[in-house]
Amino acid sequence: MGINILIVDDSSVMRTMILKTLRMSGLSLDNVFEASNGMEGLEVLGKEWLDLVILDINMPVMNGEDMMKHMRANPEMRDIPVVVISTEGSKPRVEGLMRMGATFVHKPFTPELIRDAVNKSLGIGD
Amino acid sequence: MDAHENNEFYDVVSGSLEKLAFLFSFPDPGRDLVLFEDAMTAEAFFEGAFSGRLAVVMTLPVLTELAANMLGIDIEEVGEEQCQDALKETVNIICGNWLPVKAGTEAVFNISAPVILSPQEAKATLIPEECDILAKLDVEEEYCDIYFFIAQI
Numbered sequence: 001m002g003i004n005i006l007i008v009d010d011s012s013v014m015r016t017m018i019l020k021t022l023r024m025s026g027l028s029l030d031n032v033f034e035a036s037n038g039m040e041g042l043e044v045l046g047k048e049w050l051d052l053v054i055l056d057i058n059m060p061v062m063n064g065e066d067m068m069k070h071m072r073a074n075p076e077m078r079d080i081p082v083v084v085i086s087t088e089g090s091k092p093r094v095e096g097l098m099r100m101g102a103t104f105v106h107k108p109f110t111p112e113l114i115r116d117a118v119n120k121s122l123g124i125g126d
Numbered sequence: 127m128d129a130h131e132n133n134e135f136y137d138v139v140s141g142s143l144e145k146l147a148f149l150f151s152f153p154d155p156g157r158d159l160v161l162f163e164d165a166m167t168a169e170a171f172f173e174g175a176f177s178g179r180l181a182v183v184m185t186l187p188v189l190t191e192l193a194a195n196m197l198g199i200d201i202e203e204v205g206e207e208q209c210q211d212a213l214k215e216t217v218n219i220i221c222g223n224w225l226p227v228k229a230g231t232e233a234v235f236n237i238s239a240p241v242i243l244s245p246q247e248a249k250a251t252l253i254p255e256e257c258d259i260l261a262k263l264d265v266e267e268e269y270c271d272i273y274f275f276i277a278q279i
Contacts, residue, residue, distance in 0.1 A: 010239060011211055011214065011215045011218070012208075012211050013193065013196050013197060013208060013211040013212045013215055014196075014215050016196075016197050016198075017196050017197065017198075020197075020198050058218065058222075058236075058237050058238075058239070059239070060239045086222070087218055087219050087221070087222020087223060087237075088222060089222055089223060089225060089226030089227075089231060090226065090231065090232070090233060090234045090235065091231040091232055092232065092234055093234055107146075107218075107219050107222065107223075108142055108145035108146040108219055109145075110145070
């Protein structure tokens with residue numbers, strides 16, 4: 001059985017790139033959901049059973065940092081692993097996301113970085 | 127802007143294009159600027175340790191190649207919306223990677239969602255003389271200009 005995944009990024013090109021990279025990395029994917037901002041992402045999380053969220057930071061309507069805060073405050077969502085894929089280069093902000101339990105991947109990324117971050121988040125290969 | 131900072135900026139832009147879409151680029155400061163009518167332009171604003179904006183002007187053949195490489199599809203399949211989205215993401219990535227180099231990793235910035243500028247808007251707002259850095263690159267035998275402005279306080 002594959003994993004259910006939600007990709008939240010305001011760029012449709014980036015969502016496609018991430019999905020292509022996940023498929024290339026050999027992960028077994030089941031349902032893939034997409035959202036273009038944090039608010040849409042939370043709506044999907046409220047309706048679907050998900051194993052992993054891949055999250056951008058700079059997005060309109062609701063950014064990734066706020067979406068993650070909402071997730072961590074909600075008992076039904078707080079334990080879902082999050083991989084943040086972002087251009088964010090600020091150490092304080094990246095450390096804040098990691099304290100909330102995110103695994104961080106910097107854009108632009110390589111397929112190996114995504115694969116390793118997803119495996120780490122899902123506890124694969126431990 | 128000093129020569130060292132100029133080189134750092136070129137490195138960030140070249141590295142971003144290479145990692146993002148396997149596009150190889152070289153500085154070409156002596157050539158003319160890309161005409162906005164022959165290209166697509168996107169820009170993003172940022173605020174934080176200092177404020178400003180960054181714009182990328184890319185000629186259409188290489189922009190199509192950029193989008194195709196990002197999406198993993200043939201050039202013939204790329205549409206205008208995909209080109210716009212690819213260019214906006216490129217602006218986001220260059221800006222996000224450049225600001226920590228310029229300001230240090232302790233600085234915090236908020237970067238706006240990038241937008242596409244019409245040739246008229248680009249001509250009116252991207253004034254070379256007002257730039258802090260203006261990088262001209264040759265990319266796969268095509269052209270890309272990057273305008274970086276810091277707002278005057």
